Amino acid sequence: MAHDDVDPDDSSDRLTIGRRIRARRLERGMSLRELAAALDRAPSQLSVIENGRRDLRLGELRRIARVLDVAEEDLLRQEPPSRRAALEIALEKAQAGALYQGLDLPDLPVRRSLSDAAIETILRLHDELGRLHHERAATPEEARRVNGQLREEQARSGNYYPELEATAQELLARIDHTGGPLSHRKVSLLAAELGFTLHSVADLPHSTRSITDAENMRIYLPRERSTTDPRTTVLQAIAAHVLGEKEPADYGDLLRQRVEVNYLASAMLLPEAGAVQFLRAAKTQRELSVEDLRDEFSVSYEIAAHRFTNLVTRHLELPVHFLKTHFSGAIVKAYQNDEVRFPTDALGAVEGQIVCRWWSARQVFTSEDRMSPYCQYTDKPGGTYWCTSHIESGPGGEFSISVGTRFEHTRWFRGRETTRRFASSCPDPDCCRQAEPAQEQRWQGSVWPVARLHASLLAAMPSGTFTGVDRVAMLEFLDRHAPQEQPTDQALPH
Incomplete structure (x- = not known):
C-alpha cells in the first residue's frame, strides 16, 4: 500500500467506504457516469471503488468528497449508510470467505433485484454452515492434528522456553527465593x-482444578485433598494470570496456553539456575537421575x-525423551529432544497411541519392586x-513416567549397569500386536469382547472455549462466592 492510501483495517472497510460513496452519490441525484466525468475517471474505475474492490488513495477520497459536497470523515465512518448496504x-464478505469458496458455488451478484x-x-444459511463446519472441525481428529503440530514445535525448541524461564526467575525474585524447594508458605507469599x-472451598465445580x-x-482451590500438589495448582493459576492468558480462540490456542502455564509453574517449582x-x-x-532431582x-x-x-x-547437551503412559499402554504425554520414534497416527499425534509392550514404559508395570528405579x-x-521408568497413581489409574536417551549417552546416568534388555521392532505388527498363530486358530470365532469405548472417541470436543469445563457451574460458583466486602488473607492449604 502506498503511503497516501486510505488505511482500512480490511476489505469490509473498503466495502463500507464504497457504499457510503454510492449512497451520497444517489442522494445528490448523480449517476455513476456523471460522478466519473466530474472526477475525470472512467465509470468502470469508479465502480470498483464503490464495490470495495480496490484501495482508495487519500487524494482520490478528497476529490470525491469535494464533488459530493461531504466531509472526508463522513465517507470514512465505519457504519454502513443503510440497512440494505449492511x-x-x-x-460480499461471506462470498469472499473460505467457507463459501470451498463450496465451489458461483458468485452471486448483489443486484437491486435481490x-x-x-x-x-x-x-443465515451461511452462518449455519459455519456453525456446523466449526463443530465438525472440533473433533478428536482435529485435536490430534493440532496436538501433533504443537509437539513438533516443542521438539524444534528442545522443549525449552527461555522467556518462560526468565519470567519464573523474576517472579521468584519478588519473594526473595534464592534456591531449594519452594515451600507452601512461599507460594502463598507469591500469591x-x-x-x-x-480460598479453599467445598463446592468447586467438579470439572475444574481451580x-x-x-x-x-481471588484464587479458589478444592478443600478436599487430592493427588495434585496444591502448590502446583496455585502456581498454574498464577502463571495464567502473569502470562495474561485470555479465553482461547480455538483448540490449538487452548493447548498452547496449557503448555505455557504448566511450563511456567514447573519452572517456579524447579528454578533453572538451581536445577541446572x-x-x-x-x-x-555420572549419577544423573530423575529421582534425585x-x-x-x-x-x-x-x-x-x-x-x-x-x-x-539445553544445558548438558544430552538429547532425551519423556513419556507418560497409562497402564493400558496408551500414551498420555510425550516430548522428545532426540530421534526416538514414538508411535504416531496419520496426523502425527502420539497421544492415545499404544506403546510397544517391550518398551520400559510398559515393562515397568511387570516389576514387583516399586521402590527401586526401573x-x-x-x-x-x-x-x-x-530408559528409566517410575509408576505414579492418579484418578485415572496407574501411569508410568519414563525418561530415555540413546545408548551412547547412558554413561552419565545412574542405572546404566542394568542387564535388562529387550528388542522392539514396532511398528512392525509382528513385534507385539499379533497373537501367536496357534492362539488365533484356537479362539477364532469363539470370542466377542465388550470394549471399554470412551464417548469422547465419537463425540465432538466439548463446547466452550475452556474445553471440558462446565461454564454454567463455574459462573454460578463465582456468583455464590463473590465477596461482599474486602477479602481477607488465607494461607495455602497443606
Whole structure:
C-alpha cells in the first residue's frame, strides 16, 4: 500500500467506504457516469471503488468528497449508510470467505433485484454452515492434528522456553527465593505479592482444578485433598494470570496456553539456575537421575522428569525423551529432544497411541519392586535406547513416567549397569500386536469382547472455549462466592 492510501483495517472497510460513496452519490441525484466525468475517471474505475474492490488513495477520497459536497470523515465512518448496504456488505464478505469458496458455488451478484429477505436467508444459511463446519472441525481428529503440530514445535525448541524461564526467575525474585524447594508458605507469599487471596472451598465445580476471579483477585482451590500438589495448582493459576492468558480462540490456542502455564509453574517449582547446577554436578559424578532431582526440590516424579527434559538437552547437551503412559499402554504425554520414534497416527499425534509392550514404559508395570528405579535397554529400529521408568497413581489409574536417551549417552546416568534388555521392532505388527498363530486358530470365532469405548472417541470436543469445563457451574460458583466486602488473607492449604 502506498503511503497516501486510505488505511482500512480490511476489505469490509473498503466495502463500507464504497457504499457510503454510492449512497451520497444517489442522494445528490448523480449517476455513476456523471460522478466519473466530474472526477475525470472512467465509470468502470469508479465502480470498483464503490464495490470495495480496490484501495482508495487519500487524494482520490478528497476529490470525491469535494464533488459530493461531504466531509472526508463522513465517507470514512465505519457504519454502513443503510440497512440494505449492511446486508450487501455482509453478503460480499461471506462470498469472499473460505467457507463459501470451498463450496465451489458461483458468485452471486448483489443486484437491486435481490431482495433484502433473500439476502438475509442466504446469510443465515451461511452462518449455519459455519456453525456446523466449526463443530465438525472440533473433533478428536482435529485435536490430534493440532496436538501433533504443537509437539513438533516443542521438539524444534528442545522443549525449552527461555522467556518462560526468565519470567519464573523474576517472579521468584519478588519473594526473595534464592534456591531449594519452594515451600507452601512461599507460594502463598507469591500469591499475596501479586494481589491474590487464596480460598479453599467445598463446592468447586467438579470439572475444574481451580478458578481465578481476576475482578476480586481471588484464587479458589478444592478443600478436599487430592493427588495434585496444591502448590502446583496455585502456581498454574498464577502463571495464567502473569502470562495474561485470555479465553482461547480455538483448540490449538487452548493447548498452547496449557503448555505455557504448566511450563511456567514447573519452572517456579524447579528454578533453572538451581536445577541446572544440581544436574551438572550429578553429570560430573555420572549419577544423573530423575529421582534425585525429585527429592532435591520436593516435587512429584512427573514434574521432575518434565523439568529434566526441559533442561538437560539445553544445558548438558544430552538429547532425551519423556513419556507418560497409562497402564493400558496408551500414551498420555510425550516430548522428545532426540530421534526416538514414538508411535504416531496419520496426523502425527502420539497421544492415545499404544506403546510397544517391550518398551520400559510398559515393562515397568511387570516389576514387583516399586521402590527401586526401573531401568532397561531397548533395541529399537532407530537404535538402542536406555530408559528409566517410575509408576505414579492418579484418578485415572496407574501411569508410568519414563525418561530415555540413546545408548551412547547412558554413561552419565545412574542405572546404566542394568542387564535388562529387550528388542522392539514396532511398528512392525509382528513385534507385539499379533497373537501367536496357534492362539488365533484356537479362539477364532469363539470370542466377542465388550470394549471399554470412551464417548469422547465419537463425540465432538466439548463446547466452550475452556474445553471440558462446565461454564454454567463455574459462573454460578463465582456468583455464590463473590465477596461482599474486602477479602481477607488465607494461607495455602497443606
